[in-house]
Amino acid sequence: MDKPLPIPTEPHADAPSLLQRLIARPEFGPLVLLVVEIIIFTSFSTAFLSITNISNLLAFTPELGMIALGMTLLMTGGEFDLSVGSVFGFAPIIMWTLYNEGATSLEVGFVIALLVAVLIGLANGLFVTRLKIPSFLVTLGMLLVVRGSALYLTDGFPQGNWRAESPLMDILVGDFMIGELRVYASVLWFIFFAVVLGYVLTQTKWGNWIQASGGNPSSARARGVRVERTKIALFILTAVLAAWAGITSTIRVATANPNSGTGYELEVIAMVVIGGTVLTGGRGTIIGTVLGVLILRLMRNGIVMVGVPGLAYNIFIGAIILAMMSLHSWLERRHNAGT
Amino acid sequence: MSDELVRMVNINKLFGKVQALTDVNLTIRRNEIVGLLGDNGAGKSTLIKILSGALQPTSGEIYIQDQKAEIRNTTDAIKYGIETIYQDSALVTQLSIARNIFLGREPIKEPKFLNRMDQAMMNEAAGELLKRVGISKNIPPTTPINSLSGGERQAVAIARAMHFDSELIILDEPTNNLGVEETQAVLRFVRNARDKGHSCIFIAHNIYHVFQVVDRIVVLRRGKKVADDINPKETTIEQVEHIITGMAMA
Numbered sequence: 001m002d003k004p005l006p007i008p009t010e011p012h013a014d015a016p017s018l019l020q021r022l023i024a025r026p027e028f029g030p031l032v033l034l035v036v037e038i039i040i041f042t043s044f045s046t047a048f049l050s051i052t053n054i055s056n057l058l059a060f061t062p063e064l065g066m067i068a069l070g071m072t073l074l075m076t077g078g079e080f081d082l083s084v085g086s087v088f089g090f091a092p093i094i095m096w097t098l099y100n101e102g103a104t105s106l107e108v109g110f111v112i113a114l115l116v117a118v119l120i121g122l123a124n125g126l127f128v129t130r131l132k133i134p135s136f137l138v139t140l141g142m143l144l145v146v147r148g149s150a151l152y153l154t155d156g157f158p159q160g161n162w163r164a165e166s167p168l169m170d171i172l173v174g175d176f177m178i179g180e181l182r183v184y185a186s187v188l189w190f191i192f193f194a195v196v197l198g199y200v201l202t203q204t205k206w207g208n209w210i211q212a213s214g215g216n217p218s219s220a221r222a223r224g225v226r227v228e229r230t231k232i233a234l235f236i237l238t239a240v241l242a243a244w245a246g247i248t249s250t251i252r253v254a255t256a257n258p259n260s261g262t263g264y265e266l267e268v269i270a271m272v273v274i275g276g277t278v279l280t281g282g283r284g285t286i287i288g289t290v291l292g293v294l295i296l297r298l299m300r301n302g303i304v305m306v307g308v309p310g311l312a313y314n315i316f317i318g319a320i321i322l323a324m325m326s327l328h329s330w331l332e333r334r335h336n337a338g339t
Numbered sequence: 340m341s342d343e344l345v346r347m348v349n350i351n352k353l354f355g356k357v358q359a360l361t362d363v364n365l366t367i368r369r370n371e372i373v374g375l376l377g378d379n380g381a382g383k384s385t386l387i388k389i390l391s392g393a394l395q396p397t398s399g400e401i402y403i404q405d406q407k408a409e410i411r412n413t414t415d416a417i418k419y420g421i422e423t424i425y426q427d428s429a430l431v432t433q434l435s436i437a438r439n440i441f442l443g444r445e446p447i448k449e450p451k452f453l454n455r456m457d458q459a460m461m462n463e464a465a466g467e468l469l470k471r472v473g474i475s476k477n478i479p480p481t482t483p484i485n486s487l488s489g490g491e492r493q494a495v496a497i498a499r500a501m502h503f504d505s506e507l508i509i510l511d512e513p514t515n516n517l518g519v520e521e522t523q524a525v526l527r528f529v530r531n532a533r534d535k536g537h538s539c540i541f542i543a544h545n546i547y548h549v550f551q552v553v554d555r556i557v558v559l560r561r562g563k564k565v566a567d568d569i570n571p572k573e574t575t576i577e578q579v580e581h582i583i584t585g586m587a588m589a
Contacts, residue, residue, distance in 0.1 A: 204454040205445040208438050212431045219429035222413040223443035282433035 026276035026283070029327050030291040033274075033320070037295060041302035048305050055182040057301055059252065062190035064264060065293040066245040068271045069190075069197050069286065070238035075269075075277050076201065076284030077234045078214030079128060082139040083120065084242040084268060086146035088261030091117050091243030092250035093150045096159040106166040114243055120146060121239030125232030143265070150258040160255035173252045186248045193241065198286035210234065214281025270317060271296050274324045295320065342369045343405065344507060344538050345390070345421075350399035352385050352562075359385045360396075360562045367507060372529060372539045374553035374571070376546065376583055381559040383542050387509055390540075391423035392416035420506030424496045424513055432485040437465035439484060440499045468498035472528055489516040497528055508532060509540045514548050526552050546576050558582050 022028060041048045067084050074081055094116055095109035104112065120142060127138040174185045201207040212220035213227040221227050242261075250256040273279055274295055275288030296317060304310050345367040352360040360382045367373055377383045388394040390401065392413040401408045403419050410416050416423070430439045438461070446457040465480035472494045484492060493513060500508045510529070514522045529539050529552045543549050549556065549571075556569035556579060566582050 200454075203456060203458070205447060205456055206454060208434070208442060208445055208456065211434055211438075212442055215431040215433040216429070219431060220442065222417075222429055224414050224417065225443050282431070 026285050026328075027288045027291060029324060029331070030275050030288055030295060033324070034291050034295050034298070037298055037302065041298065041306060044306040045302075048302055051180045053301065053305070057297060058182075058187050059184050060301075061293060061297045062184070062186040063245045063249045064268060064271065064297070065190050065290070066193055066248075067238070067242045067264065067268045068275075068289050068293050069193050070234075070241035071268050071272050072275070072277050072284050072286055072289040073197060073201060073210055074234040074238045075272055075279065076214050076281060077210045077231055078217065078281030079135040079231055079234065080139070080269060080279070081124060081135065081235060081238050082265045083124065083142035083146055084238060085261035085264035086143045086150065087117055087120055087239050087242040088246035088249070088264055089256075089258055090146045090150040090246070092247045092256040092260075093154055093159055093258055095247055096161065096250065096256045097153060099164065100159060100161055106164060107168050110168055110247060113247060114240055117239040117243035118236050121236030122232065124239070125235035128235070129228040129231050147258075147262075154258045156258060158255045158257045160250060160253075162254050164254075169251050172248050184252070186252070189244075189248070194286055194290055201284060201286055206230070211282055211284070215283070267296065267317075270321055274321060276328065278328075343367075344369050344371075344403070346402040346405075347386075347390065348400045348402070350386065350389060350401075351397045352382075352389065352394065353397045358562055360389075363399075363559070363562070363564050365557065365564070367538050367540065369538055370533055370536060371555065372533050372541055372553045374549040374556040375540055375542045375559070376549060376556055376579065377559035378583055380561075381583075382562040383559055384511065385562075386559065387423065387511055387540065387542065390416070391421055391509055393423075417505075421509065422500040422503070422505035422507070423509040423511065424493070424500060425511050430484045430492060430495060433483060435481045435483055436469070436478070436487075436495050437461040437480040439495060440465050440468065440502060444503065464502065465498070468502055469494065471501065472498045472524055490518055490521040493517060494521060494524065497525065501528065501532065505537065507538045507540065509542075511542050512544065513541070514543055514545060522548065546579060550576060560585055 038049075047053055067088065071081065071084065091113040095106065095113040098104045098109040098112060099106045103109075124135070124138055124142055127133050128135045170185065172185060172189070175182050176185075177183070201210065209220070209225045209227075209230050212223075212225050213230045217227045246261060249260065269279075271292040272284075272289050273292070275285060275290070275292030277284035277288060299316055299320070300313055303313055303316060308316075343366060345365075347363065347365040350360055350363045350365075351358070363382070363386060365386065375383050375387070385394060389396045390410070392410045392415050395411070401410060403421075408415075408419055410419065410421075413423070431442065434442070437458070441456075441461050441464075446460055448455045448457045462480045469478060469480065478487070478491065484495065487495070493516070497510075497513065510525075513525050517525065526548060529541060532539055533554075541549060541553055553571055556566070556571060556574075557564065558566040558569070558579070560583065565585070569579060569582070
């Protein structure tokens, strides 16, 4: 049996070549972009591929990357979440405040923070599925509520504790050396989540339901797919991953700023769509998202290394988004014209 | 046990002040293909939507195998073994043929907790089904629906109804937009289905197609049933056309 492919080049071609099949995959565009990016940055600055720089990249990347993984599934299911940046900031505030007040241990605080994220995701999901309010509006409201709560709870002051000691901290972001390369445990968590969610999306019944819920909710419902429940679960998943990422980040830098994560929602959505997941739902790819995460993080890092002013970063991100969307739409039209 | 599969009793449907259906009774027996005919606006689609759960009747009752049935939505109808294939077949266009056929009833590999779909089995079964519904072109079952033609999509919907052995398959204009070969395949499928013990309701504008397959013709006119037991073997197409339009027989 042939390996199933999401999109054959020619719908009715008998046996497309390996190269054709590779090009037809939605991940092909982002892969090329990533390779080009690495070549350009390396040719401009030899420090780009230095051990220290890679190590730095590996510290930052998983934090936004985890949110992007959750967002990929949510967007495939036809919804998106603007409140992830706020949850990224708010969840660690809960954990650190509980710990600093002596109310709970860090581990219990961690669990409580994740439970709060579950409730936030649940609330998003219920508003969207029960009251039929578009997710743009629901999660915009939730963004403000959650960010406001973080600021109110802390009076705007950063939380955190340099002297905190807990095995949890090593499990989440402990660092270790592979040769000269410093690696954080968060990279392993990111890989773990990517593998699990990639498996869920492509191999499982849940994955089929997620794609159907985003692609054609009414016919999915008619086949007995629990569209509402699927979407609520995805909102919860996304919020929990955002909380996990936020906590990871605050342990790494030992401080929890109530404003951290501001603007992350848009950067994460950009990563997901650059990777080839469609904004309107029905089709998504975890491999593409991993590529999208790398493209944007390398861009942020490389631009500075090459000597472009850091403030110009957004110009490049915007241009990449526009270019990738044009490419996707062109491929889509070419693909549909063949039928 | 009677050979009655579905009995709709005194079905009325009002859309605001418009009476779409008036006291319609319809019985479908086992192993029977019933052709439902009527001009545009005669109430065919409304009646079918009530049976398939897409609409609720204003009054009236439905019995399935002599039990009173509550059909509140399409999922209920599927549970009662009623599968409907609409003109714009309800498929998820982004998903592959195999994933569509098994949507909502995916086969899961052992161990169950990993929730892994048996994709090899799905693809194989889908490939077999496509051949059975008469798609002779070699279309891999992993092809997404949005690169199929209208007729091919129809065939996928029919393949789905076939695979899950529905008691009653309702085909709402199944031969619209189909090529000659595909139309023959659909008609063949309808006959096959009866031979295997399914019942069908067949709605089509093309009376010739209806005459080729059905056992009995029911005619609606302006929301009322005007004929129930027309035998296509003893009636001419002209006679049926007269009943549909309400003109007096010459």
